[in-house]
Amino acid sequence: MPATTTEQLATLQNITVVVHPLVLLSVADHHARSVSRTSHKRVIGALLGQDNGKVINVANSFGIPFEEDDKDSKSWFLDHNYVQEMYDMFRKVNAKERLIGWYHTGPKLRASDQEINDLFKRFVVRPLMVIVDVRPQTVGIPTDAYFAVDEIKDDGTETLKTFVHVPSAIEGEEAEEIGVEHLLRDIKDSTTTTLATRVAEQLASLRGLQSRLSDIQKYLVDVSQGVMPVDHKIIYHLQDVFNLLPDLGDRTVRESFAASTNDALLVVYLSSLLRAVIALHALVDNKATGKEKEKEKKDEKEKGKDEKVEEKKDDPANDKPATTEKK
Known part of the structure; x- marks a missing residue:
């Protein structure tokens, strides 16, 4: 007899x-080698x-010949002899x-995933x-891990199979980290400045946060509309997140935020003044150096002209008397 859903979730x-x-x-x-960019x-x-x-350590992988019908999700082929x-x-x-398992490039769950998992x-x-x-559209980890579980209902109806999401992380050994750093160094655009890169990263982070908030709202x-069942574990996690948000209606919180913002702006202002003073000092120093040169x-x-005049005076050809021509 299969274990109940509660026992499987606890495991x-x-x-x-x-x-x-x-x-x-x-x-x-x-x-990239198997599918064109315009295909889904x-x-x-x-x-x-x-x-x-x-901890499940996914260290290696290899591709498998696979075909499926875009119109009929039940029509698919996977060469299991090739896998062996x-x-x-x-x-x-x-x-x-x-x-330890298999992967696909979804990017979402498909109807045939349960049958392939059984294979x-x-x-x-x-x-x-x-x-x-x-082809991620938002910033975040591009992997989602799942395990298949048997959902047993209390009313005695047929057991259903579903997937349960488990947390995943991206970690690598020292050799892999060095290789990834070299790849990123080659891909990175050298024309962009550090400030532009930081602003682009913050913008991408905000877009990722907006996407997550949209998912929570949906x-x-x-x-609330009864489309999905209530999961108290998810509701508790969301409540913890909301409890960590600051109360912007409190005067003390507003004053602390204002003080922090003013301190940051003061640092920026002083940095701008120092930069302007250093630039002016460099300009004056450059002018003085140019005048000295x-x-x-x-x-x-x-000095060269004086040396030429002295050379002419010391030349013995200049001391000979002038001769006159006789007619």
Whole structure:
């Protein structure tokens, strides 16, 4: 008899999925080589790594031949023999990496995901599914990890299968971090200044925050209208977030915010004054240096003229008397 949904959720509650940068690069390369930029098709692959019960380390991956019908989600093909052959070859290279699940480039859940997940149960008892968004529209982690659970209803109806989201993170070893830094160094535009980069990053962060707030608003509206069921755990988390927000109606909070803003503006003002003074000092110093160089050049020219006059005086040809021609 399968475990109840509550027991499964309690088991998955403390699990964290760690995805390595090598996997993200491999998935992005697989998608770029297999799908054109104008197409919305997805690619599927297998995930390799270690599963110690609490932390699932996704360290490697490989693509799988996959086809599906865009109009009929139930029509799809996946070469499971290819998965077994590739897994056997990977085990010869690194025996520590086990087949732990599969990935696809969604970017959202599809109707056929549950059937594909059941297929991967031939290779692993509890397959992990990771959705990698290769074309992210917002700032954030481009991975979403899921596990399939059996939802048992109290009224005795048929058991349903659904996916439960688990937290994921992007972490890498020292060698991977160095490689990613080199890639970012090559991709980074050298024409942009540091200030422009910082402003662009803050703007992207604000857009990501706006997207998350829009998702929260949509969820609360759907719950209030009865479209989605009430999940008290999510409501409690949202209430904790709202409790951490400052009370802008309080006079003390407003005064502290104003004092902090004034201090920051004062620092900016003093920095601007110092920059202007340093620029003026550099200008005056440059003018003085230019005048000294002009004076040195003028002295060198006068000294050269004096030396030429002395050379003419010392020349013995100038001492010969003048001769007159006889007729």
